[in-house]
Amino acid sequence: MGASKSDFFSNKQNELASLFKALSHPARVAIIEYLLTVDTCICGDIVNELPLAQPTVSQHLKELKNAGVIKGSIDGTAICYCINTETLQKFENYFSAISLKLKSKCC
Numbered sequence: 001m002g003a004s005k006s007d008f009f010s011n012k013q014n015e016l017a018s019l020f021k022a023l024s025h026p027a028r029v030a031i032i033e034y035l036l037t038v039d040t041c042i043c044g045d046i047v048n049e050l051p052l053a054q055p056t057v058s059q060h061l062k063e064l065k066n067a068g069v070i071k072g073s074i075d076g077t078a079i080c081y082c083i084n085t086e087t088l089q090k091f092e093n094y095f096s097a098i099s100l101k102l103k104s105k106c107c
Helices: 011-022 026-037 043-049 054-067 086-104
Strands: 070-075 080-083
Touching: 011 043, 011 054, 011 086, 026 043, 026 054, 026 080, 043 054, 043 080, 054 070, 080 086
Parallel strands: none
Antiparallel strands: 070 080
């Protein structure tokens, strides 16, 4: 059996690509922006904020959660979501490293 193309890249590169893929849909970006404005939130609240059906919002939440961008906790019959700050730190570290390299180079 042959190697997957992702095998040719580092774990960090694959992890970052997975995170970026999770954010590659405007609805997911909107969900993140909404979660940044509230402390925690129930899935129904997010559905009210987006022009999408509940099953579609649930699918986007699932993708974000599977990638580790958000966390969710069950509170009775509701699920409360919040930003995963550890993942946010990975984004910050990545873009900070890029910014530092850009400052030291000129094209």
